[in-house]
Amino acid sequence: MSLVKVKRAKMYALLVVPGFLALMMFWERQDPPEAHLKSARAALDSAAAKGALRYAEEGYREAERTMKNGWMEMAHQKGRVAIFRDYKVADSLLSVAVSKANSAGQQAFGKKRDLETQALSEIANLRSELSNWREALDGSLMNFRAENYWSTAELGLQVSDRLIREGEYLAAMEAIADSKDSLRQLSHLLAEYSNDEARQLSHWRTWVQETVAWSRSTGGYAVIVDKSAHKAYLIKGGKQFHQYECEVGYNSARQKAFAGDGATPEGKYHVVNAHNGSKYYRALMLDYPNAADRRRFQENKSKGIISRHARIGKYIEIHGGGGRNEDWTDGCVALTNQEMDHLMRYATAGTPVTIVRRTDNWP
Amino acid sequence: MSKRISIIVLAAVVLLSLIGCGKPPEAEMQKANASFDAAKAAEAEQYVPDMYRAAMDSLNAGMALKQEQDSKFALFRSYGKAKNLFIKADSLAGVATVEAAAEKERVKAQVSDMLATAKAAIDSASTALDKAPRGKGSKAEIELMKNDLTAAQAAYDDAMNDFNMGKYLQARTKVQAVIDRAGKVSADIEAAKARKWK
Numbered sequence: 001m002s003l004v005k006v007k008r009a010k011m012y013a014l015l016v017v018p019g020f021l022a023l024m025m026f027w028e029r030q031d032p033p034e035a036h037l038k039s040a041r042a043a044l045d046s047a048a049a050k051g052a053l054r055y056a057e058e059g060y061r062e063a064e065r066t067m068k069n070g071w072m073e074m075a076h077q078k079g080r081v082a083i084f085r086d087y088k089v090a091d092s093l094l095s096v097a098v099s100k101a102n103s104a105g106q107q108a109f110g111k112k113r114d115l116e117t118q119a120l121s122e123i124a125n126l127r128s129e130l131s132n133w134r135e136a137l138d139g140s141l142m143n144f145r146a147e148n149y150w151s152t153a154e155l156g157l158q159v160s161d162r163l164i165r166e167g168e169y170l171a172a173m174e175a176i177a178d179s180k181d182s183l184r185q186l187s188h189l190l191a192e193y194s195n196d197e198a199r200q201l202s203h204w205r206t207w208v209q210e211t212v213a214w215s216r217s218t219g220g221y222a223v224i225v226d227k228s229a230h231k232a233y234l235i236k237g238g239k240q241f242h243q244y245e246c247e248v249g250y251n252s253a254r255q256k257a258f259a260g261d262g263a264t265p266e267g268k269y270h271v272v273n274a275h276n277g278s279k280y281y282r283a284l285m286l287d288y289p290n291a292a293d294r295r296r297f298q299e300n301k302s303k304g305i306i307s308r309h310a311r312i313g314k315y316i317e318i319h320g321g322g323g324r325n326e327d328w329t330d331g332c333v334a335l336t337n338q339e340m341d342h343l344m345r346y347a348t349a350g351t352p353v354t355i356v357r358r359t360d361n362w363p
Numbered sequence: 364m365s366k367r368i369s370i371i372v373l374a375a376v377v378l379l380s381l382i383g384c385g386k387p388p389e390a391e392m393q394k395a396n397a398s399f400d401a402a403k404a405a406e407a408e409q410y411v412p413d414m415y416r417a418a419m420d421s422l423n424a425g426m427a428l429k430q431e432q433d434s435k436f437a438l439f440r441s442y443g444k445a446k447n448l449f450i451k452a453d454s455l456a457g458v459a460t461v462e463a464a465a466e467k468e469r470v471k472a473q474v475s476d477m478l479a480t481a482k483a484a485i486d487s488a489s490t491a492l493d494k495a496p497r498g499k500g501s502k503a504e505i506e507l508m509k510n511d512l513t514a515a516q517a518a519y520d521d522a523m524n525d526f527n528m529g530k531y532l533q534a535r536t537k538v539q540a541v542i543d544r545a546g547k548v549s550a551d552i553e554a555a556k557a558r559k560w561k
Contacts, residue, residue, distance in 0.1 A: 041420075045416075048412070053408065053409075068423060071423060071427050072426065072427060072430050074427070075426075075427035075428065075429075075430035075431040075434070076430050076431065076433075076434045077434070078431045078434070079430065079431040079432060079433060079434025079435040080434050080435075081436075142503055142506075144506050144507075144510065147506075147507055147510050148510040148513060148514070151507075151510040151511050151513070151514040152513070152514040152517060154514070155511075155514040155515065155517075155518050155540065155541075155544055156518075158540045158543070158544070159518060159536070159537050159540045162536045162537075162539065162540055163533070163536050163537075166532075166536055168532070168533060168536065171530075171533045171536075175537075178521075250502050250503030250506070251502075251503070251506070262502055262503070262506075326503070327503065328502075328503060330502070
């Protein structure tokens with residue numbers, strides 16, 4: 001080869017090699033997927049705003065990881081010689097990250113909406129249950145344990161209402177569940193109470209029958225008080241002569257157990273004296289406690305059902321001062337003053353007075 | 364002569380390509396990662412989400428830049444920007460940790476105050492009930508108010524339980540209901556006294 005040819009070859013090499021190197025270094029076959037990275041970050045922000053961190057955390061974290069992997073892959077490619085750069089994987093990872101973030105956002109939104117719907121439905125249900133129980137309790141004798149359960153459930157409703165308003169649906173449903181549990185306990189308590197009533201109903205029936213039979217056989221006056229119905233019946237010759245509205249002890253959904261328990265006693269009594277100087281207008285004093293009351297009181301004491309310091313109580317009367325439309329006495333039976341005047345025209349010392357919680361055979 | 368120069372240039376190129384223009388900022392990266400983990404442990408994502416996200420973005424950007432430089436020929440590597448981003452991420456994560464703790468403490472103190480208010484409201488209503496005259500006609504009402512207070516006390520215990528478990532936001536919502544209920548009982552006592560307990 002001549003010297004000229006060698007020189008020419010060298011000159012070509014000097015031009016071509018740097019040119020080739022420059023081509024390798026700077027010839028971008030494709031742009032880095034910066035826009036996809038931006039989209040992935042925006043999608044994650046949007047998912048977080050929809051509550052994905054709380055309601056779709058797994059999906060959100062997965063999207064976060066995928067975005068990071070895509071970002072790193074993009075960085076890796078950016079560091080390579082231009083001609084070898086390939087952003088396909090990065091592009092694909094970032095696209096998947098966008099899709100996963102969107103999916104987490106949708107999942108969170110859907111779950112939140114479902115929880116909200118469920119919580120609202122359950123709270124409406126609880127509100128309705130509470131209202132039904134309120135009606136049932138208002139129509140019956142005061143039962144403080146039952147009222148306690150109702151009150152607990154009602155406060156639970158207030159709490160869950162607030163939690164729903166703050167978007168705390170899971171906590172709200174826990175509060176609703178607790179309230180429903182209180183209502184279940186209320187239901188059990190009232191079921192027990194009904195069973196107890198059913199067991200005692202035969203006694204009350206017998207007492208009423210005996211009182212009516214006595215009145216029929218003697219032609220005399222007798223009084224039957226139905227605590228649940230808030231009625232007092234004056235009977236003569238075995239037939240209803242007059243009917244009065246009455247109010248009873250403030251805690252009368254039970255047999256009287258001791259002094260100060262607020263229950264009106266259930267049993268067969270007699271008027272021991274009629275007097276006009278009562279604190280509550282006029283009064284008919286009853287012979288409470290009778291022998292059966294004393295026996296039950298002692299039994300309850302010995303079984304530890306009531307305190308050993310409890311007293312049996314006395315001064316149970318039918319008196320005036322009624323008409324308050326609520327059970328308010330400590331255990332007496334209250335009539336309006338006008339009706340007390342009417343009753344005292346017929347009831348005197350010795351008149352039988354039978355008090356039952358419920359009667360299904362009178363009048 | 365020209366041969367000697369070529370050898371020197373080649374040696375310099377080889378040396379530079381082996382050493383590179385910078386050292387990877389491993390220490391800064393580790394420090395930033397540790398700070399970010401601390402922010403995570405301080406629940407910064409929940410209490411100061413924007414700060415947390417800013418720290419995470421800086422950390423990720425730093426790691427991406429480092430990755431980019433790692434992938435280059437050693438001759439062209441430069442970790443200056445990555446290092447700065449790690450330093451920034453470290454600083455942001457540190458601030459997020461402190462701010463998260465402060466925010467958490469602020470909510471905790473607020474709920475703690477509310478719990479104290481609720482307890483005082485229950486105690487005050489309870490004392491008012493104990494002092495209420497127990498004449499005929501007031502006992503049932505007193506018993507019902509006692510029930511309300513018992514329910515309020517149970518809800519208070521529940522809120523306290525949430526508080527002790529660190530569920531401050533739930534505790535705050537619950538305790539507000541307790542304060543309202545105890546306040547209502549107190550108001551009912553006053554109203555009833557004025558009405559008929561005289």
